Amino acid sequence: MKNSKLHLSIIIPTYNEVANIHPLLERIHIALKSYPYDVLIVDDNSPDGTAAEVGRLAADFPVTVVVRTDKRGLASAVVDGFSLAQGQLLAVMDADLQHPPEVMADLLTACQNGADLTIASRYIPGGSVGNWSAFRRFISSGAGWLAHLLLPQTRSVKDPMSGCFLFRREILQGTSLSPVGYKILLEILCLSNTQQIKEVPYRFENRRAGQTKLSLLTQGDYLRHLFSLMRRSGEHKRIIIFIAVGASGSIVNLSILALLTENGLLPYLASGAVAFETAVIWNFILNDRFTFKGRVTTGSNYIGRLARFNLVSLGGLVIYLGILGLLTETTGFHYIISAAIGIIAAFGWNFLSNSWWTWR
Numbered sequence: 001m002k003n004s005k006l007h008l009s010i011i012i013p014t015y016n017e018v019a020n021i022h023p024l025l026e027r028i029h030i031a032l033k034s035y036p037y038d039v040l041i042v043d044d045n046s047p048d049g050t051a052a053e054v055g056r057l058a059a060d061f062p063v064t065v066v067v068r069t070d071k072r073g074l075a076s077a078v079v080d081g082f083s084l085a086q087g088q089l090l091a092v093m094d095a096d097l098q099h100p101p102e103v104m105a106d107l108l109t110a111c112q113n114g115a116d117l118t119i120a121s122r123y124i125p126g127g128s129v130g131n132w133s134a135f136r137r138f139i140s141s142g143a144g145w146l147a148h149l150l151l152p153q154t155r156s157v158k159d160p161m162s163g164c165f166l167f168r169r170e171i172l173q174g175t176s177l178s179p180v181g182y183k184i185l186l187e188i189l190c191l192s193n194t195q196q197i198k199e200v201p202y203r204f205e206n207r208r209a210g211q212t213k214l215s216l217l218t219q220g221d222y223l224r225h226l227f228s229l230m231r232r233s234g235e236h237k238r239i240i241i242f243i244a245v246g247a248s249g250s251i252v253n254l255s256i257l258a259l260l261t262e263n264g265l266l267p268y269l270a271s272g273a274v275a276f277e278t279a280v281i282w283n284f285i286l287n288d289r290f291t292f293k294g295r296v297t298t299g300s301n302y303i304g305r306l307a308r309f310n311l312v313s314l315g316g317l318v319i320y321l322g323i324l325g326l327l328t329e330t331t332g333f334h335y336i337i338s339a340a341i342g343i344i345a346a347f348g349w350n351f352l353s354n355s356w357w358t359w360r
């Protein structure tokens with residue numbers, strides 16, 4: 001594939017970006033030199049005349065505009081763009097020049113060197129978020145961290161929330177992207193057929209003109225998007241299997257506790273310790289075999305994973321006992337209610353830290 005010049009279509013969603021279109025097209029044109037490309041603007045009927053401006057500039061630049069009249073938002077604009085665009089390479093970027101068009105050339109180079117998905121990244125050396133406030137940095141890195149935690153397919157990518165990326169069209173074959181979330185890259189990372197991903201650094205610039213359309217309210221949508229992607233990428237099945245394994249482990253635990261105690265082999269607390277550890281090993285074997293089957297486990301062997309699983313389980317026990325005691329003593333909750341809350345918390349801890357650490 002090297003050096004062959006596959007046609008590139010750059011999809012740019014717009015809403016009220018009239019003042020940005022000309023400099024945007026000009027800088028893209030300079031950045032890509034003589035590379036075969038076109039720009040597809042997907043506009044949601046901007047009242048400021050963005051589409052008409054694109055129409056005027058079509059004489060000077062390889063650009064077309066699609067105007068949608070029932071405004072359906074950024075994500076669906078991008079998904080529509082994917083199906084309308086002609087290129088064998090597809091790219092997405094914003095219209096407001098927060099993604100410097102020059103980075104397109106770097107993405108293209110990385111793709112020509114073998115990557116099938118290349119991402120403009122703020123979070124690798126050489127990249128930066130520019131002059132964001134500490135608060136916005138915090139929100140952004142929290143959101144990225146959450147994606148890494150819940151969606152293992154995003155873990156190899158430092159900036160899974162990037163709105164600027166380029167990929168070979170083939171990777172979308174057989175995937176159906178949902179226009180629900182506005183982070184289209186997350187959809188691609190979790191659902192597409194990607195072999196080699198490469199990130200390229202860039203500095204997230206200030207908006208050139210106009211104002212942002214995405215508010216903090218979209219953070220709620222973001223959470224829903226993460227959960228939806230867990231479901232659609234099959235990640236939720238792991239949780240279900242993990243619960244089933246845990247339930248079977250509880251039976252093992254209680255049986256051994258009763259067996260050792262009733263036969264007078266050990267005092268009940270010592271039996272409890274033996275029963276707990278046996279159940280931990282039981283759970284580990286099943287989780288390794290079924291729940292996290294197929295998870296890449298670089299650098300960890302079976303015994304190493306067992307040790308990690310053990311530590312996580314002990315942590316879960318501490319969380320359970322802590323919540324049980326604390327809630328019962330301080331809030332006056334019935335101890336069964338406290339225990340139920342403790343079980344849920346320990347379960348969450350166990351699943352997430354095993355997914356994150358034991359079977360990383």
Ligand code: GDD
Pocket residue numbers: 012013014015016017042043044071072073074077093094095096098161162163164182183211212213214
């Ligand atoms: N068609 C269409 N419809 N386009 C829209 C809509 C819409 O409803 N809302 C926003 N856009 C376009 C804007 O015109 C702009 O080109 C682009 O989508 C991004 O919108 P901004 O309002 O500038 O968003 P932002 O700067 O807060 O966030 C962007 O940058 C982040 C960091 O790269 C988005 O691209 C995020 O997805 C990205 O993570």
Ligand code: MN
Pocket residue numbers: 094096098207212
């Ligand atoms: Mn922006």
